[in-house]
Amino acid sequence: MVEPPIKGHDYLNLTTYAFYIHHRRLGKKILYDMGxxxxxxxxxxxxxxxxxxxxxxxxxxTSEIDEILSDGGVDPKTIDAVVWSHYHFDHTGNIQKxxxxxxxxxxxxxxxQFLPGHPxxxxxxxxxxxxxxxxxxxxxxxxxxxxIGKLRAHDYFGDGSFYLxxxxxxxxxxxxxxxxTTPDTFIFLGGDISHYAGMYRPSSYLPMPDTLPSxxxxxxxxxxxxxxxxxxxxxxRGPELAQTTPYYHPSGSSSSxxxxxxxxQRSIDSMQEFDASxxxxxxxxxxxxxxxxxxxxPHGNMNDWKEKEWKVRVHWGFLNELPLDGKPGRPKLxxxxxxxxxxxxx
Numbered sequence: 432m433v434e435p436p437i438k439g440h441d442y443l444n445l446t447t448y449a450f451y452i453h454h455r456r457l458g459k460k461i462l463y464d465m466g467x468x469x470x471x472x473x474x475x476x477x478x479x480x481x482x483x484x485x486x487x488x489x490x491x492x493t494s495e496i497d498e499i500l501s502d503g504g505v506d507p508k509t510i511d512a513v514v515w516s517h518y519h520f521d522h523t524g525n526i527q528k529x530x531x532x533x534x535x536x537x538x539x540x541x542x543x544q545f546l547p548g549h550p551x552x553x554x555x556x557x558x559x560x561x562x563x564x565x566x567x568x569x570x571x572x573x574x575x576x577x578x579i580g581k582l583r584a585h586d587y588f589g590d591g592s593f594y595l596x597x598x599x600x601x602x603x604x605x606x607x608x609x610x611x612t613t614p615d616t617f618i619f620l621g622g623d624i625s626h627y628a629g630m631y632r633p634s635s636y637l638p639m640p641d642t643l644p645s646x647x648x649x650x651x652x653x654x655x656x657x658x659x660x661x662x663x664x665x666x667x668r669g670p671e672l673a674q675t676t677p678y679y680h681p682s683g684s685s686s687s688x689x690x691x692x693x694x695x696q697r698s699i700d701s702m703q704e705f706d707a708s709x710x711x712x713x714x715x716x717x718x719x720x721x722x723x724x725x726x727x728x729p730h731g732n733m734n735d736w737k738e739k740e741w742k743v744r745v746h747w748g749f750l751n752e753l754p755l756d757g758k759p760g761r762p763k764l765x766x767x768x769x770x771x772x773x774x775x776x777x
Contacts (some may be wrong), residue, residue: 432626432688433679435667439754442488443627444764445717447521449496450620451505451728452610454588460505461593462513463608463620464716465496465524472770475549478520478556482768484686489765497528503729512536512568514595516622517602518545518556522716526561534566536587538597538604541569570606572597579609581701598624598702600681600695601688607702609711612734619705621715624698626688628718628749629678631699636707639663639674639747646740648724648748652755662750678753712736712745719764720748 432443450463468474469492471482482490497507512534515523518541526535546552548559576583576597583597594609601623608620625631633639643649643657653661663673681692681699689695705711712733714721724744725733736742752760767774 432682433630434682434684435679437665437667437678437753439665439757439759440752441759442763443717444719444752444761445626446719446722446764448714448716448721449499449524450610450714451500452593454592457588457590459511459588460509461511462496463610464516464522464622465513465526467492467521468525469493469495469498470525471520474520475556475558477549477554481556482520487768489763490768491765495528496524499728505729508532514606514608516607516620516716517605519602519623520556522622523557526565527558531564534568535562536568536570536595538599538602538606539569539571540604542567544603569604570595580704582607582698584609598622598698600624600691600693600698602690605698609705612712612736615710616737617705617711618733618736619702619711619713621702621713623716624695624702625681625715626717627679627752628715628720628746629753630680631677631703631706632746632749633674634677634703634707635675636703637746643747643750644743646744647746648720648744648751650751650761653751661755662753664756665754709742710737712742718745718749720745720751723748 447466449466452461452463471490471492500507507528508530510529510533514536545555545557546562548555548557548561551559570585572583576585578584579594579596585595587593587595592611596607596609598607599605605622605624607622607624610618610620612618639659641659643659645655649657659674663670666673666678668676681689681695683692706713724741754760
């Protein structure tokens with residue numbers, strides 16, 4: 432996932448999020464990403480091989496997105512469309528749980544690369560039945576596309592409420608999103624533009640302060656007040672750059688989850704400008720701090736993130752994973768790939 436290695440930070444704890452977006456004026460309901468399917472062992476063989484060969488050491492899925500929606504009072508049959516940030520199994524769920532009336536929105540090149548599905552194409556990460564009778568919409572970004580910041584954008588509803596953004600690198604057709612939560616505030620849904628906030632924080636746009644904010648979501652092991660020197664000590668770039676440079680960049684190894692680490696870095700760099708704005712709350716798909724700070728469905732929504740100071744509370748939470756005073760960061764959240772609560776090998 433990331434480079435260079437930091438002693439005491441030997442793995443990534445990755446929670447997985449999906450986002451439910453209700454455009455009340457238009458009466459439209461969509462999902463951005465769908466998480467993983469609960470019966471992940473029934474994924475196509477090509478995906479199971481990737482899980483086994485690419486270092487997914489622990490995995491536990493207790494609820495699928497359709498169950499979460501139903502438990503929260505939203506009928507999955509009323510979802511008009513799902514946007515997949517990219518094709519990986521922990522973002523695409525089980526689309527067969529949704530009716531054929533639910534469209535699928537993807538990045539450009541998806542159909543050419545993955546259709547037909549399994550078993551017609553044994554290398555496909557999808558089943559042929561996933562798309563039978565279902566509308567598949569590919570979003571084309573080109574030189575004529577509008578731009579928000581440095582990123583090419585598509586106005587999904589045509590009213591400035593929900594933009595899809597071209598953020599390739601992790602995969603070729605990866606798409607992030609920008610959701611308007613009030614007239615002048617937004618949430619940047621990053622998907623897998625980055626897998627760890629230490630890949631884009633700190634930055635020259637928003638340096639790490641000498642003393643971390645008192646409301647930052649830091650573990651009890653972290654002293655209060657907390658001088659940043661406790662965490663800059665492990666920064667691979669040294670003390671001169673530690674407060675203005677991210678800890679990591681995408682892995683360029685042959686087994687990397689980033690298909691093009693150079694392009695991925697370019698997308699991450701573009702997101703840093705959003706991350707530094709006090710009007711934008713960045714939520715990547717695997718940031719464990721979100722679950723500790725944000726009110727999750729169905730107990731609330733994210734529209735009032737600024738009033739609740741979620742941005743300040745979340746921003747430095749990634750430091751919890753890093754070594755402190757020479758001692759390793761957080762332990763593993765999940766041990767082993769779990770099937771029905773028991774360890775299971777692909």
